Amino acid sequence: MSKVWVVVRREFMERVRSKWFIVSTVLGPVLMVAFIAVPIIMASRGTGERTVAVLDASSGGFGERLTEQLDQAPLLRASRVPVPVGRLEEAADSLAELVGFRALHGFVIVTDAAVEDGKLEYRGSNVTSIADMSLLRGLLEDAVFAERLSRAGVDPSVVRRARIPLEFTTLKITGARTTRASGAGSFMLAYVIWFLLYMGILLYGANVMGAVVDEKTSRIVELLVSSLRPFELLAGKILGVGSVGLLQFGIWVGFAMLALEQRDMIARLLGQPGLGAAGSFPEVPLSTAVVFLVYFLLGYFLYAAMFAAVGAMTGSEAEARQAANAVVMVLVLPSLLMIGILNDPAGSLAVALSLIPFTSPIATPVRWAAGEVPPDELVASLVLLLLGLWGVIWVAGRIYRIGILAYGKRPGIRELVRWVTAG
């Protein structure tokens, strides 16, 4: 055991003292701050005002009212260009020229068909902007809706009141208890948990692989296995890199909490008081944190062992990266099915993924955060994961033991089976 400790300490100290660790530890929070700050800055600067024209060939004053409503919307300037129906295309061509000269972002073509059949057309240079188009679409929808009602003889004040938007609140029910967590908040938490698990396992797992390949290519491994059992070396490496991961996560989480707590101040510093509250983050219940930590560690052990085996059976960093794709693919699987899990956290897909040892490290905590994992399912998931972990470490340990001293051609499947089954 003490020799494992010697290896753990070396892995930990060498990594923590390295430039890589310092840079990535600092870079993480910088990205986090950027996450919070960039939307605020973007909101303050805006993407600039949009100038649009209303090419009006409609009758009954709809064009005027529409133009007025568009012009009142924030960040939008609208002006009306009346045109007889017969010369519509001609007028559109000359407006298109203005768009070409960047005097105009675009124009809406309004005819009587707009109110009757709901047919409207926008031509412009900013049609690929999802934000611009959804804003415009919303405004146009509102205007057409109001016009139809008033043409049907509804009192304009009734129309105004009918247009008051909804305020839709969602709250998560855990067990039979209504929590304070909002639906969007739970979704966001599940999403963050997925991201941290996926990135963490991939990052540190691949790190273990790199360390194994490095020892093999530098040939120091021959010296190491003359004084350490291969398993001691493997265990020390995985635990050492894992504790670096925990430290780094700890620093990041601490920093993130600080940044969220101080987001008002950050917003003020950026000259946008009030906007800080926009990015609210749900509180993380202790149980979720525990589930996250347990699955992160077990998942990391599982994948780190697989990555180590891959590193041991290949002869170079490049070769290992290529061979590691198979492992990464298994890891990516629950990520590809993330939306499925979030849409129906109690559905059969989510349950299956949280029972399979290779997917449960990511699927179970995500389910836990998004909805509810019944205790028996959680126990079953943990037992299966531990069994899977034991099996994977057994196989990986055997591949590692032989692989680290084997040079030359990468072993085929049959050769690998022989490594695993050999006494």
Added chain:
Amino acid sequence: MREAHAVILRDVTKRYSGHTAVAGLSLSIPRGSLYGLLGPNGAGKTTTIRMVLNILLPDEGTIEVLGRPAWDRTLASRIGYLPEERGLYRKMKVLDLLVFLAETRGVGRKEARGKAGEWLERLGLSEWSGRKVEQLSKGMQQKVQFISTVLHDPELLILDEPFAGLDPVNSQVLKDTVVELARGGTTVLFSTHIMEHAEKLCDSVCIIARGRKVVDGPLSEVKRAHGGKHVVLALEEWRDGLIDEALQDRSLVTRVDRYGQYAELELADGAAPQEVLERVLRAGAKVTRFEVSEPSLHKIFIDKVGEVAQ
């Protein structure tokens, strides 16, 4: 109680898929000896060494090291190992690396630090102890590697092709240190395929070829047993054909091995060295060295391994 032998192999066999690397090998390495494991490339030297170190397990046979079975976990702290394929953690600082390697062999941190300092000083690397390994020259890295094998005062030192890739200065440093350790009672097992090194260093040898033992024992006995009279002959100038007549007389000389400036002659049964000298002089050659000797290890090696090859 100290056993008479540091390492004992009994009928050890190791097979890899397809071929047998070591076949029924038995040998005993006396305590305190400088033991050479000799053989051509691919003879099974490294496999044998790896089995002694318990890096590989033999398929058959038993190995005893320092009075314990080879798999005994306490042995790691009593053995020093310099692998043929050398490597260090390139990004680690020299002193940290040495302390780490000593710790894996059971030396306490503090003690390891002190000893590493002493050795670095002894081999002239003190000022480099805080540098990263990759900043050192190749020769310095070789010294660091060597320090790591002796840092924990091993009773048994195993050196696999220790002179491969060493410059003459480091070769000398290594040789001196090894001899000094052996004088202090350390048993040294080293493998090589360069016979000149073995000739100078070993007191006992074992020659293996194709995984089998060809001959073993104390160097003097091996030479005596090889038999035959040998003469080392050096001329001021080897001119073509000058002494061919003498050397080609099979009743006089049965075999000639030319080594650049000199030749080793194996005399026929009953031939007198004196007669050889006379014939050479009569041919008009200027002799600068004429020495009746035991066969060189090189010659024994070529003869014995050649027999196996045929």
